[in-house]
Amino acid sequence: GQSLEQPSEVTAVEGAIVQINCTYQTSGFYGLSWYQQHDGGAPTFLSYNALDGLEETGRFSSFLSRSDSYGYLLLQELQMKDSASYFCAVADSNYQLIWGAGTKLIIKP
Amino acid sequence: DAGVIQSPRHEVTEMGQEVTLRCKPISGHNSLFWYRQTMMRGLELLIYFNNNVPIDDSGMPEDRFSAKMPNASFSTLKIQPSEPRDSAVYFCATSSTEANYGYTFGSGTRLTVV
Secondary structure, rough: OOOEEEEOOEEEOOOEEEEEEEEEOOOOOEEEEEEEEOOOOOEEEEEEOOOOEEEEEEEEEEEEEOOOOEEEEEOOOOOOOOOOEEEEEEOOOOOOOOOOOOOOEEEEO | OOOEEEOEEEEEEOOOOOOOEEEEEOOOEEEEEEEEEEOOOOEEEEEEEEEOOOEEEEOOOOOOOOEEEEEEOOOEEEOOOOOOOHHHHEEEEEEOHHOOOOOEOOEEEEEEEE
């Protein structure tokens, strides 16, 4: 079967750094995507990793290790507005995304 | 660019009624996806179109659900008859081949069936 595992909830302090992990087991793999979704909003695209390594976009970075079937999203200098759910998703050979269940990030002042 | 446009934003209907959700994709995006999101089941892919052709509808829960994409500018998801368990947020998302799996989601339609 196909599955993605990510923690259901993570808590961090404003200004700190937090890492959200994602492990996957899929029959096909083209890349790992990350999406952010605020309560009541729609998912928005954050990043995509097709190759091993770290991709940085401002305060957010995403990492992939294909050999370990593992990736993470790193958020630095946390702000209250980063409180949201974060989804990892694997792109399979049919150009579709297989989604994780999401990680709710709670940020405390 | 107005993004992916969905209508209506909210829909409350009685069990047994027909519901039609609408989506206007971003111009030039050749892939369109209908998703359903609930607390219990998370994000579920219902159907996927590529160049207006349905590619995978294995996620459509039952015959009560149908989707069409008559042209590159418009898609509908219809539920007939609706049931309370269909209550969810329905998202339309679109993407282009060059977008590196970066989907753009519409604002969603929150459907409540009473």
